[in-house]
Amino acid sequence: MKILKLFFVSTLFFVLCMSCSNDTDDSSEISNNTFDTSKVYEELNISYGTDERQKFDLYLPANRTSATKTVILIHGGGWTSGSKDDMDAIKLLVAQEIPDIAIVNMNYRLADANNPPYPMQIDDITTVIDFLKENKTKYTISEDIGFIGTSAGAHLSLLWTYAFDTNNKVDMVCSIVGPTNFTDPVYLNNTDPIVSNLLELFGVEANTSFLEEVSPFHQVKNTAPPTILFYGGQDPLIPTSQGIDLRDKLQTLNVTHQFTLYENAGHGWVGLELLDTWSKLKVFLETYL
Secondary structure, eight states, X not given: OOOOOOOHHHHHTHHHHTTOOOOOOGGGBOSTTOBOTTSOEEEEEEEOSSSTTOEEEEEXXXXXXXXXXXXXXXXXXTTTSOOGGGGHHHHHHHHHHSTTSEEEEEOOOOOBTTBOSTTHHHHHHHHHHHHHHHTHHHHXXXXXXXXXXXXXXXXXXXXXHHHTOTTXXXXXXXXXXXXXXXXXXXXXXXXXXXHHHHHHTTOTTOOHHHHHHTOHXXXXXXXXXXXXXXXXXTOSSSOHHHHHHHHHHHHXXXXXXXXXXXXXXXXXXOHHHHHHHHHHHHHHHHHHO
């Protein structure tokens, strides 16, 4: 499938990140597998599996404690492409402007005709989270996490949060133009070959129960953590109903949430809308993570 490669964050946050510099210092590693918590620490391409895609980057803040929380960044790319590099701009923003949280920027195995995205990519997220839990003492972090996902990565972030967070460790989740409901009639009845190919990743003739299983809209419960949603009114891939319907369900369930629809935006945006997105997301992170 040749999905539209509008890697939202790479361009969306470029303007804000041009003046950012990475002050991380990986010289803080000391003996006995511990780290100097008074210094920033960066470790790239940590393996969490045997596949070459199963790697993540870790950024630890200075003066961290066992209460330090971690935000996990999940890239987009239609489940079949993309890279953690596409999230570097958001990583820089978070590190610069919210310097007291840890950051994980992860790759996951990409889907193809022989390897569907579900449950493979959800399993990769679980493995990373288990890795962080097992190494929380080494890194001096807590088990509490948040998610920022874009496009397909936003879908994965929402789905893992709503259906797989059995220990209630997710404090917040952000979806930027993420699909939420594969049973939406706008999807099921669509004639766009790009969208059809995207949906077929989850099964050419997938039944309703399976489509509900992989849809955050159908998995969310009243125990869900605070959720912030951003969507474009002119998005060719993600119908506005994907964000609006989830917003309405979150409201019905009395789940803390925030929803923004940029009426004239597509599968990404710049300018004042860009500034608005980061302003709202920053406050949300500072409030709930």
